[in-house]
Amino acid sequence: MQYEALIQAMGMVFTFETVMWMLIGSALGITMGALPGLTAPTAVALALPLTFQMQFAPALGLLIGLYKGAIYGGSISAIVFSIPGTPASAATIADGYKLTQQGKTLKALLMALYASITSDLVASLAVILVAPAIIAAALSFGPSERFWLTILAVTLIGSLAGKHMAKGLFSAALGIYLATIGSDPISGAFRNTFGLSVLQDGLPLIPLVVGLFAIGPLLEDGIALCMSKKRVQRVKVVFKEIFSSDFGEGLTIREYLRTWKEMAIGTIVGAIAGALPGLGAAVGAFLSYSIAKQVSPKKKIGTGTIEGVAASESGNSATVGPALLPLLAFGIPGSATVALIGGALMLQGLTPSPRMFSLYPEAVYSIFIILLVTNFCLLGIGRVFTLFFARVGQIPKQLIIPAIFMLSVIGTYVTEYNPSHVGLMLVIGVIAFGMRIFNIPLSPLLITFMITPVMEVNLRQALLIGGGDFYSALFDSPLAIGLIIITVSMLLGVYLLTRRKQRSPGLDE
């Protein structure tokens, strides 16, 4: 433990500015999570341009607050409207909406909030305790091991995204291609620039993420609205309802403590799902829910119980802290949102890698402290404004879509005041739109885009060390062989599992 760095980190985090941005991030995240159709990656993608102007700690406070807020916020829409605000909150509908139908909306919302924060806090503490050991182990990985680790991550992420493995891997391959646009990482020679000077420095991150996660989805939602017969909607009625309050009884401490088993299951399952690249919050939520249902059949999870809400919400929130572990330890983001946070670190001049802990320990400790403190911000904001957020979810898409389009354009432009970035954003938005309409997942594209430079540099370093001989460079180390075996086994395992799932539909993201 580097005490000086820890004290420096505390000095960076416990400032008015950082705490203010954590609160703003949490509030915005809950709002965006509560709005159906807006996911955690969209929220973080839209905020990413803003962090360019900010210092390190406030920027991370905003983004991690957004991330956690959006994960919790998805449950609000699930409980109140039976519409998952985010894919991860779909598991909460089963019990959450039934509780609403029983007139116990507030109870369900508070259970979701307290379960989310409890599991997130425990999982974040586990990450803080485990991370130094994992980072130390990561330093013993050489270039060939790191190369195979990136191959494993790409394989997992591509094969686990969505139902159709080939489409997920197609998206991952597209991400690798897009990452090669610009200049060679070692020699600096230009490649895939198509004669455009704007591409000589590579595909800029902000137009990419905004185009992928804001423009693409919004186009589809906008078209759905345009083609809808019931398009015209009176906004006045919706605004009146936002300030009314009639949500039923609250949650007692005894009821909260009664769900300890379900929260424990959610925390453990969610932490493991979060730490493994490609699984994510939705898998954490559904797995926890299924396991809790089987472990406690007498509690009748699925009929409208707080235990069901506790299990799913713990499962999805516990993924947040552990999802940062592969990024901090190996520089490999395990999910789209973490890839965006990795992008934010790069915008701040820090490259996520095992070396980050030794070169910038205060930055890593700041991330750990922010992971913990954000939970309290979320608790405060969630507790006070839960009812308000529930109503905000009713703001019609006719207003949300134009606002997000506007934010996307302005946010992209003001990062570097380069008009061609907005053009790039729109082009990428069209590609993302095309991918969405044919159900090709977007997350693998972004994650492999971030991983590819690490993959290529390590491949070439390994070849240099091996004197140009592929075998001795890539297959000579027992750890590398082990990683290859794990990659092939995972690929086969996922393929066989999805074949079984086709016969018995169950988990789905």
Add this chain to the structure above:
Amino acid sequence: MASVISGNKCAWIRTNQALGVALTLLMLAFLTCTLLSTWVFKLQRDGFPLGFMSIAAICLMLLMSLAIIFDRHRHNKAREGSETEMAVTGTFLAYAFVLLTMVGLYFIAVLGVGFLLATPIFLFISASALGARPWSLVIFFAVFTTALISLMLTGLGTVLPAGVLFA
């Protein structure tokens, strides 16, 4: 050519197999163009070909496109599982074009007349076109959102395009 999806017939053109064929042809064309580029086989200082990663990525995309043609999902609708599942018709694509054009025109307007003038007009037109009513509240939303975002970004030290209003 028709295909069966869970008991429902679907035109072949709407299946994953058709999507796979289209992607395969696209990737073959892309691979050919890339292989014919002058820079692809240039060796770098470390002996690594400049186009190695690009070619590897395109080959992987080609492989996956072929997999889409032949795997067990090949007869399923290409859009099965997507959030809206609307059919991709001429009207669908026309609306996409219109929305994109509106966003592009908005950006040109921001550069020309400034953020404070272009944004409320864009928000009003697009919200109304998407169906929000009554007009008075839409105007309020347009002005309020512009003011809020302007304050937020200015507070962060961001300089918004001024255009003709404050030139």
